[in-house]
Amino acid sequence: MSGTVLTNTVMILGMAAVTVFVKAALFVLGDRVVFPPLLKQALGFVPVTVLTAIIVPMILSPNGEGLELTWGNPQLVGALAAVLACVVTGKQLLTIAVALGVFFVWQLGVLA
Amino acid sequence: MTRRSSFAAGARDTLPMVIGAAPFGIIFGTLVATGPLAAWQGQLMSLSVFAGSSQFIALGLVAGHAGLAVIWLTTLIVNLRHALYAATLLPHVAHLPARWRWTLGFFLTDETFAVMAGYYARHPRAPLGHWYFLGSCLSMYANWQFWTLVGLLFGAAFPQLQSLGLDFAMVATFIAIVVPQLASLPNFAAAVAAGAVAYLGQDVPYKLGLMAAVVAGVTVGMALQRWRSGGLEAGRREEEAA
Known part of the structure; x- marks a missing residue:
């Protein structure tokens, strides 16, 4: 193994160690971790905030080039369809199917 | 099952x-x-x-x-x-x-x-x-x-x-998971705050914009929850006094 190959392998294994530590440490501690009530309450907001935070930029500026609040943005149209389908039907799988349908029809049919 | x-x-x-x-x-x-x-x-x-x-x-x-x-x-x-x-x-x-x-x-x-x-x-x-x-x-x-x-x-x-936009499948699924939880006002406000900060911070490196968005959302959500439960307690005290 040449020096660079070895260094890069060490780099990858180090990344793996760091990542597994971040991901698994709390799980491994298990019952030994006791969160104070305030933190428990805060963690209750994590799903709704982090999932929203991940998708909002993907919807509003899908090309990473500023705000695209137009009908020419299939991500935005598809997302609006998803919200509507979810509110009206309350069914997860149907929501995803409707959203994907609208998104691809919009992208490949309406805008093409 | x-x-x-x-x-x-x-x-x-x-x-x-x-x-x-x-x-x-x-x-x-x-x-x-x-x-x-x-x-x-x-x-x-x-x-x-x-x-x-x-x-x-x-x-x-x-x-x-x-x-x-x-x-x-x-x-x-x-x-x-x-x-x-x-x-x-x-x-x-x-x-x-x-x-x-x-x-x-x-x-x-x-x-x-x-x-x-x-x-x-x-x-x-x-x-x-x-x-x-x-x-x-x-x-x-x-x-x-x-x-x-x-x-x-x-x-x-x-x-x-x-350019195919296959990552939209992830967006659609996340929406289907998040929207049912938005019926509560603190959750709704938390999501709005998180979305706004995430949008503004999307170019911040190392996903720190995402972390800031979570902190902002959680803070807003908790503040509203406390304010509401404080309001409820005040209401209960008034009822008891009456």
Whole structure:
């Protein structure tokens, strides 16, 4: 193994160690971790905030080039369809199917 | 519900995420094939690190001749959000044997967290929830390995992959998970705050914009919840006084 190959392998294994530590440490501690009530309450907001935070930029500026609040943005149209389908039907799988349908029809049919 | 059907349900409910992750696996493999890492090292990274964003960033840092410490520290910061996921899911896995907790921790991703947050919201006390969790994990893992390999071998054949917008499958699934939770005002306000900060901070490096968005959202949500419960308590006191 040449020096660079070895260094890069060490780099990858180090990344793996760091990542597994971040991901698994709390799980491994298990019952030994006791969160104070305030933190428990805060963690209750994590799903709704982090999932929203991940998708909002993907919807509003899908090309990473500023705000695209137009009908020419299939991500935005598809997302609006998803919200509507979810509110009206309350069914997860149907929501995803409707959203994907609208998104691809919009992208490949309406805008093409 | 048997172990097997629970496992299968977890894998099935992760399917949209699997579709959404596929192009990124191919792109990652393609980038490795055209960069300084050996092909087997690209696969090793997908197998052992299994965290897409940090894998992409590491490729950039290697190409820029960054030192090991910089790459490891960046990995830590970029992947820090997983600790938040683990903290949130901990009450549902704390009772499991250690080998289960190691396994589910290693396989944790954004996508599986999303699926599990939705699952536990619907089934807070599912006795076989960890099999569902494992089903979600392994379908994401197998998918990531497969598409990394495809990218390594045939990446050059898919030049237009990103413009297909397959990652919208992830957006659609996240919406289906989040929207039912927005009926409560504190949750709704938390989501609006988080979305706004995430949008404004999307160009901040190392996913720190995402972390700031979570902090902002959680703060707004908690403030509203306290204000409301404070208001309720005041109302109760008034009733008692009357």
